[in-house]
Amino acid sequence: MALLSKKDRGLILDPLADNNPITIQVLGICSALAITAQLKASIVMGISVMFVLGVGNVVISLMRNIIPSKIRIIVQLVVVAALVIIVDQVLKAFAYELSKTLSVFVGLIITNCIIMGRFEAFALGNGPWRSFLDGIGNAAGYALILVIVGFFRELLGSGTLLGFKVLGDPIAKTGLYGIGYENNGFMLLSPMALIVVGIIIWVQRSRNKALIEEN
Amino acid sequence: MEHVELFFKSIFIDNMVFATFLGMCSYLAVSKKVSTAVGLGAAVIFVLAVTVPMNWLLDQYVLRPGALTWLGPEYAEYDLSFLSFILFIATIATMVQLVEIVVEKFAPALYTSLGIFLPLIAVNCAILGGSLFMQSRDIATLGLAFNYGLASGIGWFLAILAIAAIREKIRYSNVPAPLRGLGITFIITGLMAIGFMSFGGMLTGGEEKTEKTDEAAQIETITQDKDAEEPLAEVSQELNNK
Numbered sequence: 023m024a025l026l027s028k029k030d031r032g033l034i035l036d037p038l039a040d041n042n043p044i045t046i047q048v049l050g051i052c053s054a055l056a057i058t059a060q061l062k063a064s065i066v067m068g069i070s071v072m073f074v075l076g077v078g079n080v081v082i083s084l085m086r087n088i089i090p091s092k093i094r095i096i097v098q099l100v101v102v103a104a105l106v107i108i109v110d111q112v113l114k115a116f117a118y119e120l121s122k123t124l125s126v127f128v129g130l131i132i133t134n135c136i137i138m139g140r141f142e143a144f145a146l147g148n149g150p151w152r153s154f155l156d157g158i159g160n161a162a163g164y165a166l167i168l169v170i171v172g173f174f175r176e177l178l179g180s181g182t183l184l185g186f187k188v189l190g191d192p193i194a195k196t197g198l199y200g201i202g203y204e205n206n207g208f209m210l211l212s213p214m215a216l217i218v219v220g221i222i223i224w225v226q227r228s229r230n231k232a233l234i235e236e237n
Numbered sequence: 238m239e240h241v242e243l244f245f246k247s248i249f250i251d252n253m254v255f256a257t258f259l260g261m262c263s264y265l266a267v268s269k270k271v272s273t274a275v276g277l278g279a280a281v282i283f284v285l286a287v288t289v290p291m292n293w294l295l296d297q298y299v300l301r302p303g304a305l306t307w308l309g310p311e312y313a314e315y316d317l318s319f320l321s322f323i324l325f326i327a328t329i330a331t332m333v334q335l336v337e338i339v340v341e342k343f344a345p346a347l348y349t350s351l352g353i354f355l356p357l358i359a360v361n362c363a364i365l366g367g368s369l370f371m372q373s374r375d376i377a378t379l380g381l382a383f384n385y386g387l388a389s390g391i392g393w394f395l396a397i398l399a400i401a402a403i404r405e406k407i408r409y410s411n412v413p414a415p416l417r418g419l420g421i422t423f424i425i426t427g428l429m430a431i432g433f434m435s436f437g438g439m440l441t442g443g444e445e446k447t448e449k450t451d452e453a454a455q456i457e458t459i460t461q462d463k464d465a466e467e468p469l470a471e472v473s474q475e476l477n478n479k
């Protein structure tokens with residue numbers, strides 16, 4: 023880690039836990055919940071956001087001294103929209119099935135609050151390299167929550183992980199199903215994503231008492 | 238009838254917050270007090286009802302494959318749909334700005350109550366989501382697009398009003414400390430979403446059911462016929478044997 027000073031490392035590591043964009047900063051919830059029924063979709067979404075936020079942060083940070091502050095929101099939206107179009111076209115070309123599953127939620131990365139939030143809070147006031155690290159760190163924190171939620175929803179909901187039947191075959195009654203285990207189809211429905219995130223918040227805050235909010 | 242169906246479907250069944258999780262960020266951030274929640278909700282209804290028809294026109298006459306035919310037959314092959322994100326968001330941002338200016342000029346009272354929320358709304362996922370769902374669901378006419386925008390806005394308004402009312406009251410209950418604030422709001426929203434799923438049977442569910450019961454009835458009659466025939470056949474066979 024000679025490349026990164028201690029401060030820079032903090033930029034990447036803080037958003038993973040104590041300053042997580044989803045559970046602490048409350049940014050980017052919309053897309054986080056809707057596509058987490060499968061682990062694969064969660065991972066792809068995480069990578070897409072990492073690309074958009076990393077590159078977007080650098081672009082905005084390079085332009086930060088020439089953007090008039092009155093129209094900065096529109097400039098930011100145009101930069102994000104251009105990056106998201108790239109992601110969308112790449113997904114359509116190389117992972118068409120997956121892009122169908124993600125449907126409008128790829129487009130909604132544009133209005134993902136993480137992106138605008140980090141542009142406003144960090145990229146407008148810092149140099150390109152640090153902004154890049156901040157973007158990657160925050161997107162990684164976002165992806166981490168997505169992967170956790172996706173992991174539990176897919177494992178408990180359909181008994182698979184990335185499409186592999188890790189718990190045995192529900193029809194042939196092998197593995198866990200042989201002793202009477204049943205899939206909880208409820209986990210695949212969208213409300214359970216909210217409840218899983220709620221539980222993650224609960225676990226995280228009971229481990230770190232400093233994060234507890236006033237009522 | 239089409240309009241009524243779309244209206245109720247967008248409010249209850251495809252509710253922006255509970256079915257598709259759009260606009261969650263502002264939903265969670267601005268739902269601490271009922272009065273501010275009402276302000277933001279009204280602004281969302283307003284902006285959705287304006288931008289969805291605008292983007293419908295844009296989609297119909299500029300973006301979708303073959304949409305440019307009105308310029309001349311040689312334009313028929315163009316497919317600009319990859320530009321839809323950037324054009325939709327630009328429309329939304331400019332419309333929000335325009336709406337803000339118009340409202341400030343002609344309805345100062347409304348402006349003071351909506352004022353702070355209007356600029357926030359340009360980056361609310363519910364607004365862009367409304368336009369993108371309008372595009373992906375192939376809404377047929379301009380009237381329906383307006384109806385869809387308005388009804389989705391009302392659905393969002395209902396959701397934020399409900400959660401704000403609950404959050405005002407939950408202050409008096411003894412929530413486990415780590416769950417306070419954000420955590421319990423997530424869980425309540427999850428429970429409300431489960432409640433809203435029961436609306437799923439309201440419109441389309443009923444129709445599917447009648448179709449199913451028709452099919453089921455047919456199957457039953459067929460099986461009954463078979464059942465009825467078999468004993469008869471047996472009886473006749475027995476008779477023959479005798």
